[in-house]
Amino acid sequence: MSEKLRDVLKKSFGYENFRCDEQRKAAQEIYDGKRDVFVSMPTGAGKSLCFQLPCAADSAGVTVVVTPLLALMENQIIHARSFKIVTETINSTMSAVDKRRVRGDLMSMSPKTQLLYVTPEQIATEGFLEIARALDRLKLLKRFVVDEAHCVLEWGHDFRPDYMKLGRARTEFPQVPWAALTATASKKDEEGIIDALKLRNVFKIRTSSFRKNLFYDVYYRETLHGEEFAHLAGFISDALGKGWEDEKPEKRGCGIVYCRTRQDCHDVASELQKLGVTSGAYHAGLRPAERTEVQEGWMKGKYSTIAATISFGMGIDKATVRFVAHWSPSKSLKSFYQESGRAGRDGKPARCRVYYSLKDKRSISFLIQMEANKSKSERKKKHSEIAMKEFDSVVSMFEANSCRHKVLCSEFGDKIPECKTQCDSCTNPKDVDKRLGLFRAQQLSTTSYKFSQEDYDDLYGGGRKGGAGGVDGEEYGKSVRDKMEKEAKKELEKTIQQQFQLRKSGPGRASDPKSREIPIDCAIHEPKCNAIPEVSNQTRQAYALKLRKELWENYSTHSGRCLNAVSMERKFVNEVASELELETFKTKKNNIMYKREMVKLHKNLKSATQAGELFEELEKRRAADVRMKKENPSKKSIFDHIQDMKHSKNPIVIDSASSDDDDQVLIIDNDDNQSQGKFLSPAPGLDSPKDHPHQNESPPPTRSPPRDSDDEKTISIPEWKPSPTLQESKKPKVKYFFESTKPENEGTKKEVEESKPTTRLGSGFVTGLQLMKQKERDDEVSNERKLPTKRPPPEQATVSAKRKHLPAEADKKKLQKAAEIVNRLLYPEYKSNRISKEEFKSICRDVSHRMVSKGNFDEKTVKAEIRKSLLNRECI
């Protein structure tokens, strides 16, 4: 052992000894420079010293270090400078002045620079090669070092081809020795790296990757009953230990929680904060100043915990990291080893915990699978296959009860270590079994997971293909990163769309002629339009109806109308809903975009309603109405008609066509002037087919007088301000399936009868409707839309007529009994989505009435009646 090295170790680095004999040997070989060196040592083993020490010991010359990430480079430079090694870098983020300064020094006859950090992309530039040639001519190009050498294989093939070109520098400067160092290379990888870098006469040093000071365990997030953050906080408190706060901030223990998505970083940090754990979120989406604040805050002990994407990783060398938690599984075992390897770098005990999540597992698998599906070239296919296999290994490790260290060491082809006390599986296998059992049960009960946009945006921390090192926004060559991000984003989005289209449309669906059938009670415009073949009319109808309901809620909330004050305004709102749906259907390119847009509409609408604001589309149309009125004052606008009606003697404006809202459905006989004002009350919470619809009974609706007390003479556009009785009016009036004809309701009944003319399409109404429709409407569509609602089948009319004469109490009880039976027998149809909620209610109502009028409650007959109704959809 050269005395010189030992001397420098003490004087420059302040270390009494080498960490291990392998470290000493590696440093010596690199210093001697007689052959190339390959070093594989665990994370935190002190690999940097293996080349920093020779560099510090050199009497002259420059050591060029290739490193993958600028952040890593920064940390290394600070670290090396702390040992008084003259360290510089040339990279794309430097100012021209700095670059000139460094270049000037390197091109001089006796450069001061000892250690020069560059990216593989920099090495490939002519500018750098010129410097290297100049140094070489003076015999001052001492050695090339490739740090984190596993990146050569991981990234060289795809996004950073310059890694693969490093071998050229070897060819150009054949006499300059090379060294490659890594913590995560299996024996097979070792060969690959040596090959790619064209290393010769290689001296190999390999020590086991077993980190005996790290304790690994795995918990399953979905089995923590919503207490996962409290669980994490508990783990952090345990890992930091008692008396943690008594230490000086910079010497205190700390930890990292690795998250897959940027949103997760914020969620975890804020939840921990709430639980009293000082924490900050870190990811590439933050502004540089914010990132620095969080990183420094963590380094200096302000935050005990940093919730970060994997962009916070490789360069982090903080001795007092007492824990690393994974909030999501890593994409490979190597990545997991690297990331968890940030813990316990001072050699003291540290904890590594995985909070495994089914949701993340599924989304990662799905995205890898998609990448695989879209791969066209053989090479890409192979890579995708490898990615899939690597993730499968992660899944196997976390979904099994076997020694965690054993799995990791096997991954690198190392000797199986004697773990005994360093993982959950070795210390408490029964507990692991228990947790796994719960997890498996959970897995069986959770069959699907909806992917959010964030899943696509943030695969592996937003970096895409970032791999172990995490490239979440790191600068390792701007052009490369830009290219990588653009390409990945474009391709991934395309594939996602294709995949979803394939899944949604299924075989034959797009061309299914039924999908263009005109829905009963058609709420859509241009039902024959085939703008997006895979979106059926049923789907369109469902969206349009939902939109109607929400628009009406918005309108009535804003204008202070009660929810069942319908007709003109209701028609107007429905019209807007249909227009919006059609616009979306015609302008969006495909199923996904259509649905996304509809969801967006619903969201915006909801927020507007919550804020008490009129939805912008309604506002637009109102403005158009104002404009039209200004241009042509003699014409009555829809709002004029509304005003007229409010001041008319017959203000009650109940209309069967408007009975699409979910809170109440008016049962109305469609034969002339037979309005009975009966309501079918849907089951509370009947929003999804999962809820069982059932009817309630209570007194019939009492109708409020018109709310607005506008000046009689006013015929201008009504005020669109929320009424003071907003809260009240927001509450849906309770309506009942079976109207009671108790004496106290006589008044109401009378009112209803008085209002009969307005339930038909009276002259005012027709004008208003024409007015609304003048902007659009082709005749064909208009006719199509009217078709199903026009006239009820004769049988229904008869039933209704009979129904009218039933004594109230008997009617009520019999109908109740009938409805129970029909409900029960019809419900499976609804649950399995074969009929809509409207259809369910309608069939239920009519069959019940038919049974009562026939006096037959026999289930067979009911079934037959239901079948008949289903076949004919006669009662809608």
Ligand SMILES: Nc1ncnc2c1ncn2[C@@H]1O[C@H](COP(=O)(O)OP(=O)(O)OP(=O)(O)O)[C@@H](O)[C@H]1O
């Ligand atoms: N001989 C030594 N004596 C004491 N401390 C040492 C010695 N060698 C290295 N260290 C310290 O060990 C820590 C880890 O070293 P280093 O960052 O080089 O690890 P590494 O092997 O590169 O890890 P990783 O692969 O995870 O980046 C550093 O803080 C370093 O100062």
